[in-house]
Amino acid sequence: MKPEAGQELYDVAEKVFPDIKAEPGEEAWIFMHTVPYEGSVGLVNLLTATRLGRKGFKVSLVLYGPGVLMASGTRGYPAVGQEAFPGHMAINNQLKTLMSEGATIYACRFAMGALYGFREDDLIPGVKAFNPLDVLDSALTAWRNKAFQLNTWTV
Template sequence: MISWVDYEEKVFEDVKAEPGQKALVTFHTVAFEGSIGFVNMLQATRLQRKGFATSILLYGPGVMLGVQRGFPTLGAEAFPGHQNYANQLTKFMSEGGKVYACRFALQALYGHGEPSLLEGIRPHQPAGCTRSQTAPRAG
């Protein structure tokens, strides 16, 4: 059998977290307009599994990734893959990851209140988006 791809060569090292290391994955993406939001969720899950204390920050249009949806009822899957985002965020949180959503974007931009969020997502104030990027780092 001819192989067109070298599956054995590892170009990049397999990085694992050192004790106390953290990762923050930010989402300012339009929900459901492409695969980038889902791919970033998979990357965040991988970081968590590599030992990083990982958080996801949903802000701007990204907050819509954390809103409950479904048809004919909330949580119901109208077709296979319909709940990919909700399922991935739920899995991420069940493995110890934290998810935050901007209150301003949620209500002022998209008309949703905090009860619209998936269980486990923690709302934060708009200034939290900036603070999360500029907070002093220990070590």
């Protein structure tokens, strides 16, 4: 028998692991070197970053390599900021949600300019451009701060 719309097929109430909340001062750093919209990992990690913030972690998101394309403030069709279809602007919208909820988002200047030819002025307002030498130092900062780290590499 085919299930009906709205019928739950899974146990959505069971939770296997404890619901961990951040202790005062705990941080989460998300590093993304991923092509936006070429798969689900970029959006899924942004949703995970949002959840981390809502669990009380101080969230920092580091975009480098193709990940900087996620922070393009000039995306949209037929005009900047407009959705060509539902979900078209999901990544931009999630970055804005993260920032509105206190996350800090960084984008690598080398990737922006040398690889993709867009300017700091083309970033979503609030995204902080950084020196390519800061990729390593941001990871070392997270390590030194004993922060939770999530690293994603896709090409």
